[in-house]
Amino acid sequence: MQTERVKALIEAALPCTYVDVEGDGSHFYATIVSSAFEGLKLLDRHRLVKDRLKDHFDSGELHALSLRGTRTPAEAQS
Template identity: 45%
Template sequence: MSTTPELIKTYIAAGLACSHLEVEGDGRHFSALIVSDAFAGKRPIARHQIVYAALGERMREEIHALSMKTLTPEEFAQHG
């Protein structure tokens, strides 16, 4: 079974409370816009580590490339 954007969205949402979540991709390369209160006060690398933790082993086994834009709800409101 190939990984789909919807599957990745489900995986992230299961491990991280998100107020907004978008995932796009072609089966190998994916991009995600993730908005969560968990990112407040965190640097970009720490935010990405939070997402990687939510994805767990799937990041190594199923997902080959994932680019992320990680925002707090306040940042999303300013950029949205």
């Protein structure tokens, strides 16, 4: 899988204002800014992303995704 595909999956799963994905084809690292994270703790933000991509993990299409940052738009501006 390519980084562009992972980015597209994230953007389709969440209302994002910013998504950056890096990776080597099997393990990916993402930074996400989304209003969906409002009021959520860090662990809940990570769960939200992983839950929304669950089908892709279960199918083996997406192997590993580490979240480097999950911020709200307001947090990203400060």
